[in-house]
Amino acid sequence: xxxxxxxxxxxxxxxxxxxxxxxxxxxxxxxxxxxxxxxxxxxxxxxxxxxxxxxxxxxxxxxxxxxxxxxxxxxxxxxxxxxxxxxxxxxxxxxxxxxxxxxxxxxxxxxxxxxxxxxxxxxxxxxxxxxxxxxxxxxxxxxxxxxxxxxxxxxxxxxxxxxxxxxxxxxxxxxxxxxxxxxxxxxxxxxxxxxxxxxxxxxxxxxxxxxxxxxxxxxxxxxxxxxxxxxxxxxxxxxxxxxxxxxxxxxxxxxxxxxxxxxxxxxxxxxxxxxxxxxxxxxxxxxxxxxxxx
Numbered sequence: 001x002x003x004x005x006x007x008x009x010x011x012x013x014x015x016x017x018x019x020x021x022x023x024x025x026x027x028x029x030x031x032x033x034x035x036x037x038x039x040x041x042x043x044x045x046x047x048x049x050x051x052x053x054x055x056x057x058x059x060x061x062x063x064x065x066x067x068x069x070x071x072x073x074x075x076x077x078x079x080x081x082x083x084x085x086x087x088x089x090x091x092x093x094x095x096x097x098x099x100x101x102x103x104x105x106x107x108x109x110x111x112x113x114x115x116x117x118x119x120x121x122x123x124x125x126x127x128x129x130x131x132x133x134x135x136x137x138x139x140x141x142x143x144x145x146x147x148x149x150x151x152x153x154x155x156x157x158x159x160x161x162x163x164x165x166x167x168x169x170x171x172x173x174x175x176x177x178x179x180x181x182x183x184x185x186x187x188x189x190x191x192x193x194x195x196x197x198x199x200x201x202x203x204x205x206x207x208x209x210x211x212x213x214x215x216x217x218x219x220x221x222x223x224x225x226x227x228x229x230x231x232x233x234x235x236x237x238x239x240x241x242x243x244x245x246x247x248x249x250x251x252x253x254x255x256x257x258x259x260x261x262x263x264x265x266x267x268x269x270x271x272x273x274x275x276x277x278x279x280x281x282x283x284x285x286x287x288x289x290x291x292x293x294x
């Protein structure tokens with residue numbers, strides 16, 4: 001069934017167009033990171049724009065709008081017939097064309113966790129570090145595809161995964177050691193958020209591939225259905241989150257940094273604690289409180 005999608009793409013897209021799409025995807029992905037970081041760096045009344053939940057909700061609005069594009073395309077393709085040519089070919093290949101749209105609520109929930117963690121992580125990381133660490137999704141997805149989808153990866157696949165792991169370790173180490181030299185210091189909490197997002201994103205990819213192996217779903221339709229499910233869930237969550245009063249992320253990190261200083265007594269551990277405090281350094285107006293901790 002996966003072969004059907006591969007053959008379909010091979011018929012319509014030449015190698016030149018495929019490489020062009022890959023380059024465009026890279027450009028759009030990097031642009032998204034830059035724009036997101038630009039938003040996070042905006043200040044109003046002395047406070048940075050730190051709203052990953054709202055940013056994630058706007059992303060689902062954009063995904064939901066893809067349903068309108070799909071309906072326009074689908075109406076033109078059907079040309080008054082019950083099934084389109086692509087759906088007929090999919091049926092001949094063993095795929096089902098009728099499915100429950102709520103099935104895409106499962107990857108949508110994973111997308112909610114992934115996007116929220118990533119948008120929270122970029123608040124505590126430099127944009128370049130964030131973009132490079134996102135490559136860790138490849139590692140977890142490769143493992144999940146072998147364990148759950150029973151895919152077979154060859155030596156060159158594992159070699160590539162190994163290179164990605166080595167690159168991630170170098171990026172993490174360099175970003176933490178030299179974080180004080182960046183405009184936006186990289187926090188260990190930002191890296192933790194990104195690492196957790198690797199697993200939720202890999203679960204999303206695994207579930208999507210499982211759905212595509214059983215049902216024929218147009219890619220734009222799949223994006224729209226995930227956007228519809230994600231937006232419905234997030235509208236409810238935003239109403240709840242708006243009623244919850246909590247400390248800012250900077251306050252929480254300062255509080256834990258103070259606890260570290262109180263609990264540690266010997267000189268060697270004090271030096272380690274000071275280094276941890278530096279990694280936990282907030283980037284908002286709580287810098288004065290953090291200076292007190294040091």
